[in-house]
Every structure is written in C-alpha cells, then in structure tokens.
Amino acid sequence: MQNILKQETMALAGDQAVAYAVKQSDVDVVAAYPITPQTIIVEKFSEYVADGEVETEFVCVESEHSAMAASISASVTGARAFTATASAGLALMHEMLFVASGCRAPVVMAIANRALSAPLNIHGDHSDSMAQRDSGWIQLYAENAQEAYDSIIQAFRIAENLDVLLPVMVGLDGFTLSHTLENVETLPDEAVKKFVGVRKFSNVLTHEGKTAPFRLDPANPMTMGPIALQNYYFEFKRQQEEAMTNALAVIQQVNDQYAKISGRSYGNGLIEAYRLEDAEVAAICLGSTAGTIKTVVDDLRQEGVKAGLLRLRTFRPLPVEAIRSALTNVKAVAVMDKCMSFGGNGGPVFHEVRHLLYDVPSRPYVLNYIYGLGGRDTSPVELRSIYENLQHILQTGHVEKPIQYLGLRG
C-alpha cells in the first residue's frame, strides 16, 4: 500500500463525481441526452467540453435511443465511449442495449437510478436498471459518490478487458447519491489516464481473409452484428455468457489494482461483506441503503446481536460463489429489493439470492423486503425491524410472511 497516490478532496455530488471521473478517463466520445436525475452528469461534462478541458467529441443526440446508437457506433470503431441516463431514458435505450452487448462494444454508462412512470416519479429506485437485467450488460451499484467516481474509472478497465468486452452500467441512486454533496477523494489526472490505459484489440479473421484488430476501420473492412440465424445466433449468445463469467475475475482484479493506487476497495469488487464472519442474521442490498444499514448493524452489534450486511456491488455477473461463501454461517437472510417484479413472487434480487442458495447444504431462511419505491425514505428504525424479524424467525423457526413491504402504509 506504499504506492497510494496523494489525492485531492473535492466536494462533489454523485453526478458531478461521475462527470469528473469521465473527464479523467480519456474518453473519446460522449453521446447523451439529459434526464433527471442524470442531468448534472451531461451538463457538467458538456462544460468540460465547452471549456476545452477535454478532447472528447460530445454528441448532442435527439433521444436516448440515439445516445446509445452513437455510443455503440463510436465504441466499435475503437473509441472509448461513455453515456449516462436514467428511468425512461434507459427504457428507451432497451433495444440498443442488446446491440451494445451483442456487438461486444465496451460502452460505459452511468445510471442515476430512478423510478419508472406511471405515476410520474423522478426519485430513486432500481426499477430502471433491473428491467435491463438480461440485456447483457455488467451492472455495478455504488454505495456513495466516492464509489460512483471510483467505479466509473474501474468500469472502463473492466469493459475493455479483452476477456470481457462487454458494456458496463454503473448505478448510483437518484438524488440520494446523484444530487447529494459528499467529500470525494480524487486521483491525479495522469494517474487515472494511466490506470484506464489505451484500448487494446484482439485480432479477428475478416471476410477478406485478413487478420485484423476487432474494430471498424476502413483499412480492414469487417462486418459486425450482421444476420446470424438458427445456425449461429446461439453460439454468439454463448460467447456473451462466457464473457460474463470472465468478468467475475476481472472485476476483482481491477478492484485490487485500483486499491493499490487509491487505497480504496469495495469488498472483493463483487460483494462487500460487512461484519458477516460470525453473523447469524443478515441483510442483502444494493446501493446507498447499505450506508444506513451499516449504522444499524453497528448498533445491533453493540447490543450483542450477531448482525451483518452483504452489499451486492456487482449484480451482473451475479457473484454466486462469493455470496454463498459470505453467507456460510448466516441463519436468516433478508434480501432487499428497491424494485418490484409484479406477479413474480418477490423482487429480482430476492429471486436470484434464494435461487443460488438452493444448492447450499444448509440453507438459511430467506425473506424478501421490498422498500423505497419512488424514492421513499427508509429509516434506521425500519431497517432495524428487519433484523428483529429475522431474530424472531430464528427463535420460532417459523416464517410468517416471506415477502414483505417495508415502509408501506396499510
């Protein structure tokens, strides 16, 4: 840890921290369309462009669908591309998200997580990115503005790794993180530039029989993402699954390497286990809620309750083994979903966590708490009630309601 660089403390809201990270990451193209609560990212970055602080080509597009189309196009030529969106903007990109992952375009995108209409709501929940779960994108969720900054820098390294070559979205909770000022430690420009490095390319065989770098270049014509029917489509999808599996190791490596220059790491990069070693009761969550839960866990520990928290930093690829091993001693788990899967018998994180625990020899009780939809505040008192319920279940051996709503009236 002796190589940790001297850093500058800046007062940044989450969105500003993202824009600053992009500014430092030597990005060639930013194509974006503003939408609350992502707006500041685009606004701030366009200022950098206007002031000549970056050499980035800023493309003002007419919609999020175009933002993603332009980002993919830039990325497949070999450029480093970034965009950002939220809520309805991400929903409008839906079609193009699959093109990005299918074309193996390592686009990085910040999502200022926000609820979806109707009714109209601009505040934070995970409905937008969870709805894109199966689009082939890597998904990271930040706990605070500092992690949003750090994760954007890491995301370029993860996405562009030749064993991965997948687009990455970094979620930061709308308003709670996007618009809240925090002290953020920032690395020197040169250090970030060096860390993200220059894009490398694997070689592919083109239709002209040439071996050429995998990028669109008039000197070496090639076709990406053309028609692949019954005889080949399936094979390309299997390649994407392999890339996701490879990403598990790459995310951990990048987390470790980043720690060496910054002194900051987020668990193993995939999950962050907080006071879990001897925990009997634990919650699992994504994003900023983890900060509040950690204070609740600390309070409970002082009272002698063996409480812990597992924060899922990486949701795609799902870190199956890491979660299983972190929960080895836990007897009752509450999985928190800031999103609904209507009619799906619980939220998406609950589905996946309960599913991966099915093959564990001694399965814990697994409950689901749906909370904070439309940005509803979740208090420490409410979070504490989750742990009280888990303890009650351990005493009685009986789960009354496996799926509950936290902070809902009636």
Add this chain to the structure above:
Amino acid sequence: MTKQYKTWKEIAPAGVCSKSSIEFLTGDWKTYTPVRDPEKCTRCLLCALFCPDGAIHWHPDKADIEFDYSFCKGCGICANQCPTTAITMKLEQE
C-alpha cells in the same frame, strides 16, 4: 447435405463474418424452386429485374436467362411477375 459448423469457441465475436456474402450460399434457404418452361418464356427479363437477390442472370452469348440456384431463396416473385406464366414454383423433391 451436412455442413460442418464451428463451435462458439471457434468463431469471432459479435458475428464478424469470416467470409464475404458471395460465399454464403443463401440458396439453401429455399423450399420452392423456380422452374422455367423455355417454350413459353419470351426472354422479356422481367423476372431478372424483379429478383430481389439478383439470382437470375442474362447470358448474351446464349441469348437466354439462367437461374443461380446458389442464391435463389425461392421467394417466387419471378413466377408471380412472369407475363407468360413460364415460371412455376416447385418443391425441390418434385
């Protein structure tokens, strides 16, 4: 006809084509094959004009047309356009 397809480990990512479209014989998609009656055909070339795949060629030396079955997908547009009903669509086994 058995083809040797490559596995997912052997192909380039993102559907990058390892050969040009000339080498992808789309003619094997077809169910129906156009068959021409040279007696009824007036060589008006409407079929060649309408063929969406450019699979009907005019040979000036023979003063005749020829179907390129390697690329004919069997859509039947030629038969539909033929003013003298010289082209009929037949199942391959017929």
